[in-house]
Amino acid sequence: EIVLTQSPGTLSLSPGERASLSCRASQSVSGNYFAWYQQKPGQAPRLLIYGVSRRATGIPDRFSGSGSGTDFTLTISRLEPEDFAVYYCQQSGTSQWTFGQGTKVEIK
């Protein structure tokens, strides 16, 4: 099983600032099968990024994904009030899909 470790656990930022979230895999993720999700309290997760760097339908271009192998990053260029939430990375390169433990982006 590939273990995903997200850092930091919590990111305290102000609206308008840039957010950089990291996700490190315990072994290389194959086939670019890597995604990021956003979850707000009481809601289901929402797909933001798939295939490492491709934005899902309707996702604003302030969200971007990058990385390869074992190191991946989600960047939010300028935080909007609606972006304060928990973010999860996910890999599905094997028959065992796994998620990271999440990074909470909170208002400073």
Next chain:
Amino acid sequence: EVQLVESGGGLVKPGGSLRLSCAASGFTFSSYTLNWVRQAPGKGLEWVSSITSTSSYIYYADSLKGRFTISRDNAKSSLFLQMNSLRVEDTAVYYCARQGVYLAHAFDIWGQGTMVTVSS
């Protein structure tokens, strides 16, 4: 509207069983791989199981140790999760999620979730 709606959650005693359902609408259900993902209270997401469009391939999280069974009925656009020998640690919101086509296995549509509480 593309939609997934879970049902069947509730309170069950340790060692008991529960069957969750997920009703799909707004898309061709039989063309998609479907998944169950759970989230314990205040915790992160945990993938549970996956079933391909024709049920040819089925996968489970290693941690489940054969207690859960995923299935689907394409004629009724429904996904199921049979959960046996339930434990307190199975308490969670259970989501069904569609695996998008050409989305590198990502989950593009999620239901609102159904709560399962295992307690004596």
